[in-house]
Amino acid sequence: MKLYQPQVIFSFLSLSLLVFSLLSATAEAYCNSHHKKVLFKIKEALGNPYVLISWNNNLDCCEWNNLECDETTRRVISISVMNSDIVGPIPDAVGDLPYLQTLLFHKNPNLTGEIPIAITKLTQLRYLWLSWNNLTGLVPSFISQLKNLEYINLAFNQLTGSIPPELSSLPKLGYLGLDRNKLTGSIPESFSSINVTDFYLILSHNQLSGPIPKSLSNVKFAKIDLSRNHLVGDAFMLFRNNSPSDFSADLSRNNLSFDLSKTVFPTRLIYLDLNHNNIYGSIPHQLANIELQFFNVSYNRLCGKIPTGGTGRLQSRFDEYCYFHNKCLCGAPLPSCK
Ligand SMILES: *[C@@H]1O[C@H](CO)[C@@H](O)[C@H](O)[C@H]1NC(C)=O
Ligand SMILES: *[C@@H]1O[C@H](CO)[C@@H](O)[C@H](O)[C@H]1NC(C)=O
Ligand SMILES: *[C@@H]1O[C@H](CO)[C@@H](O)[C@H](O)[C@H]1NC(C)=O
Ligand SMILES: *[C@@H]1O[C@H](CO)[C@@H](O)[C@H](O)[C@H]1NC(C)=O
């Protein structure tokens, strides 16, 4: 009974207050307690997975695995979970970590559902990396609200619908990877306004159709991969690229149809894969002068002698399988012309 004497209660209260204020005074040195609550919510929504076993009350949350805090502010700035047993959709609670710069979920086969609109609250986000999961639904146009994004990788999911034109309005975007999904429709015209140097556009293994927009000639690509789609027409606009950096282009396994002899290539082209299209004409002599590291024009409708001279690479570097299955290409490394 003595325990419930007023003085005892009073001293208990003041002790609690003291402990509480001590904790708050030191809180800034540790992981933000509000963030900790949000992180527990995220852990629960992901099915309390084994991979997040370090997310427990015995540790300061900046010491937890799969997380990174800013060294001075102690704010959570990165979550990355790979090859794990997390289940369900990306929790809405991730939107309540407003200082996140990196959101990475990679190779989690049971991460399903749509990309949540809650991520539009992550205004500091620079890396949105959600590849090799089982995400469904659209590539959301609301991603374009995150103006600090430099890197978007949604490859190897089950995403459907078309590519939102709004993505081109992201001023810092340097890498857009939407490969290995089920995307349809055409490449947006608006992508001509992409204004970073060394842009990476990776759209391979989808069901994209229609012609490549002519206006893409304005974009300073470092790499473009449009392979394994259903694109038609010309590709000359991709080679107007006068960027000072090396340039790679993989356009293989589409239904492109144009006269290769009339195409002018940039001198910094290092990789050119055109196999399995409907490209006609002959191989322009200019390509013999370029220091290509990879070249494949097999399975097209090309004709004429493979150019010699220049760097000599068209003969020395590339074997007959880079040229076979054309209409009437000839000369080394193929049999000589008649
Ligand atoms: C994904 O879920 C299935 C079915 O519940 C389960 O059998 C499998 O082990 C899970 N995969 C991982 C990596 O947790
Ligand atoms: C998606 O889930 C299926 C089965 O549910 C699984 O076989 C496949 O590996 C998963 N995909 C990825 C990229 O993890
Ligand atoms: C493109 O970027 C350059 C600098 O990187 C800038 O000078 C130019 O105004 C930009 N153009 C557009 C249309 O935003
Ligand atoms: C490729 O395009 C040609 C016309 O240029 C068309 O006749 C053909 O059916 C197309 N092939 C495929 C597989 O889409």
Ligand SMILES: *[C@@H]1O[C@H](CO)[C@@H](O)[C@H](O)[C@H]1NC(C)=O
């Ligand atoms: C060129 O493409 C053809 C057709 O896909 C393929 O058989 C060959 O191995 C390729 N060569 C190289 C070096 O990639």
